[in-house]
Amino acid sequence: GAVVSQHPSRVICKSGTSVKIECRSLDFQATTMFWYRQFPKKSLMLMATSNEGSKATYEQGVEKDKFLINHASLTLSTLTVTSAHPEDSSFYICSACRESLRPDTQYFGPGTRLTVL
Amino acid sequence: AQKVTQAQTEISVVEKEDVTLDCVYETRDTTYYLFWYKQPPSGELVFLIRRNSFDEQNEISGRYSWNFQKSTSSFNFTITASQVVDSAVYFCALSESFGNEKLTFGTGTRLTIIP
Numbered sequence: 001g002a003v004v005s006q007h008p009s010r011v012i013c014k015s016g017t018s019v020k021i022e023c024r025s026l027d028f029q030a031t032t033m034f035w036y037r038q039f040p041k042k043s044l045m046l047m048a049t050s051n052e053g054s055k056a057t058y059e060q061g062v063e064k065d066k067f068l069i070n071h072a073s074l075t076l077s078t079l080t081v082t083s084a085h086p087e088d089s090s091f092y093i094c095s096a097c098r099e100s101l102r103p104d105t106q107y108f109g110p111g112t113r114l115t116v117l
Numbered sequence: 118a119q120k121v122t123q124a125q126t127e128i129s130v131v132e133k134e135d136v137t138l139d140c141v142y143e144t145r146d147t148t149y150y151l152f153w154y155k156q157p158p159s160g161e162l163v164f165l166i167r168r169n170s171f172d173e174q175n176e177i178s179g180r181y182s183w184n185f186q187k188s189t190s191s192f193n194f195t196i197t198a199s200q201v202v203d204s205a206v207y208f209c210a211l212s213e214s215f216g217n218e219k220l221t222f223g224t225g226t227r228l229t230i231i232p
Contacts, residue, residue: 106218
């Protein structure tokens, strides 16, 4: 199956710092990647759709300036949590679809657990 | 608006028993896709199945089977002869038609298999 990686898998940072999370499709190209957020024992909530070469599309209620998304290439999207605060602590998961097989199943990365102190 | 409902928050069964996880969805689209994902304690979502709205055939894959009924807007998932490794949170999800794979997830069902 398709492989999606995320880095780092776990990060702890101080309040006020910025944290960058990378999402890579390892064996396929992905024009579109998705970023989700999951609180403990809760469902996944879509934050934004990341499009290669263009601006991300954010879901209602998600702050664009808070969660910066950059889709620099067909295999890499990054999510930067700017000026992180404890309420940003969560499990962040990315997913990607294989461009050659649209519509396609989303393949998920292993997730990044962010803890803001 | 799309919505996915998984009414069962938590289920516990004894190993080797069969268990069915329910999923009911709402959508205005005539073309859509339904999914099931497994999330073990490690956190990574594992893809189990994708079904499009025009394919109502039930599917069996080993101990897993899925029952899709458009008449009741349901896409239920059954595990037969459950095993401890099946313990996980299972999510049902819905996506729109071709070209937009935004997923709407249900709230998940936490399945515990008791040895």
